[in-house]
Amino acid sequence: MASFEVIGGHPLKGEIIPQGAKNEALQILCAVLLTNEPVTISNIPDIRDVNKLIELLRDMGVKVGKLATDTYVFQADSVNLEYLDSEQFVAQGRALRGSVMILGPMLARFGQCQLPKPGGDKIGRRPLDTHFLGLQKLGGKLTLEGNDFYRIRTEGKLQGTYMLLDEASVTGTANIVMAAVLADGITTVYNAACEPYLQQLCKMLVRMGAKINGIGSNLLTIEGVESLGGTEHRMLPDMIEIGSFIGLAAMTGSEITIKDAQIQELGLIPDTFRKMGIQLEFRGDDIFIPAQDHYQIATYLDGSILTVSDHTWPGLTPDLLSIILVVATQAKGTVLIHQKMFESRLFFVDKLIDMGAQIILCDPHRATVIGLDQRTRLHGISMTSPDIRAGVALLIAALSADGRSVIDNVEQIDRGYQFIDKRLNALGAQIKRL
CATH class of the missing domain: 3.65.10.10 (Enolpyruvate transferase domain)
Structure with a gap:
């Protein structure tokens, strides 16, 4: 120590x-899972939580290339779904609060994801209900194993819907948005978080081909698309x-x-x-x-x-x-x-x-x-x-x-x-x- x-x-x-913004990085990095094309991200902070998330993505099969001290290129064209059942993945997920934001992209693109209860600061209760309730409304089927391991699946594609969030959770909104961009139909999210980091995520997704209206407000309307492409993004x-x-x-x-x-x-x-x-x-x-x-x-x-x-x-x-x-x-x-x-x-x-x-x-x-x-x-x-x-x-x-x-x-x-x-x-x- x-x-x-x-x-x-x-x-x-x-x-x-x-x-670069830590809280933005944890969302933006998980969004690379939504496409099989290269995504280049700059102004990435060299800090432990972000480095752990990059390591997790690499171990999941995402190709990671370092272009400069603060700039990386990611390509998620060969994600290893079997890795999510490994003991190493469970240990990585438990050690990092930001790991929760792989749920939305993985469910939207691959129809499945699992995750142990993530770690992070011990600052009181930090429930994940907003994440899972939103993903369930889009069609995800949640199974809880014990008290700390979550599996979520979908039969076919996610379906757009209306939802009113019980709290304006930043990470919860991010997960829901990343899932909804590849869902069938239109998703309306009311009481959405509208922090600059969430706005950055939405703007990046739009450049990748997503259709999102209401960015910067607490009412987001997302029209699902078939697939997303690559992009370049610089963090705040x-x-x-x-x-x-x-x-x-x-x-x-x-x-x-x-x-x-x-x-x-x-x-x-x-x-x-x-x-x-x-x-x-x-x-x-x-x-x-x-x-x-x-x-x-x-x-x-x-x-x-x-x-x-x-x-x-x-x-x-x-x-x-x-x-x-x-x-x-x-x-x-x-x-x-x-x-x-x-x-x-x-x-x-x-x-x-x-x-x-x-x-x-x-x-x-x-x-x-x-x-x-x-x-x-x-x-x-x-x-x-x-x-x-x-x-x-x-x-x-x-x-x-x-x-x-x-x-x-x-x-x-x-x-x-x-x-x-x-x-x-x-x-x-x-x-x-x-």
């Missing part, structure tokens, strides 16, 4: 380029990493420029950080964050305490609430952080309290943060990263703290952030991988 040794208290300065920069860098600049009093941020795709992220008192300047498609000695949390017009909560797009992504919470610990003012979607994502605050932060954990979903306004710095401690986003939040806290911190289990951070230690050290951070 690797660890980071962090010597905090040093302001950073310079430019940083965000990696990772909005979660962009938000992390904004929070890092504020906490450490640093001057940082985030290059090529695709600002129009960030939704409420910039405005939410502005509510935390952080100055942002847009320079073309770059975000400049000046060094600030202090930043003050806004209040509502009547003077009441600000609440920052997650919501489906275009609301704030839940993946950034850990960063917002850490940023609040050194702000002037008080904020209520409300994590609606996952009941275990705030449990890392005990480490921040040990570092000197003033936080009241109200319940599994809410925490009140009383900012220290830089009057009292956090101090370094030894801690463990519980999941990807909490891990980076703790890393930001350690970089702002006085003294030495050690963060164990940084493999969790590596799952979602590409060479984060090397990239931040280039800005002046002092992070040593043990």
Whole structure:
């Protein structure tokens, strides 16, 4: 198990380029299973979860060629269906949350798929009901073996239908869309997710020959086609990493420029950080964050305490609430952080309290943060990263703290952030991988 040794208290300065979007990559890579023609994808992040998915596709029989550091070509013209019964496949599926998104493409093109209950962050209940209910409405027949192995089959082609999703699940919507593009007839999906990553998937499928209307809205209409062709696709920069860098600049009093941020795709992220008192300047498609000695949390017009909560797009992504919470610990003012979607994502605050932060954990979903306004710095401690986003939040806290911190289990951070230690050290951070 690797660890980071962090010597905090040093302001950073310079430019940083965000990696390709992890959450987009997991959808886009699975979509290559929908065609037997080559699909070229660029701006792929070199992170553990994405690399594991590429390895899974290769072991399933997909031809994988690396054209550049961040660019691959995939061709799924000889998928080995028998591999899905192997012990190795079961182990791979259990280790990776993103493996669930092979279900839609495999069912649509080959009429079958099976999968163990996928892994991922331990952040509370993450049911797969939306995935399976959608695929069943299209004609899939689901069999559950034990409590953690799923088989889904179809007799003949999937059939288009109307469905109203019980939740606007991003990965659930992605699975349903990838299945519906090869179904007979028209599929209408209401309460669909409409995050930029889902829009990217739909635009890529359209270039491959799919017929999808309503992209960017929560009402998708998909007319099935006989087959899809190859295409080229470039992924967006990772909005979660962009938000992390904004929070890092504020906490450490640093001057940082985030290059090529695709600002129009960030939704409420910039405005939410502005509510935390952080100055942002847009320079073309770059975000400049000046060094600030202090930043003050806004209040509502009547003077009441600000609440920052997650919501489906275009609301704030839940993946950034850990960063917002850490940023609040050194702000002037008080904020209520409300994590609606996952009941275990705030449990890392005990480490921040040990570092000197003033936080009241109200319940599994809410925490009140009383900012220290830089009057009292956090101090370094030894801690463990519980999941990807909490891990980076703790890393930001350690970089702002006085003294030495050690963060164990940084493999969790590596799952979602590409060479984060090397990239931040280039800005002046002092992070040593043990």
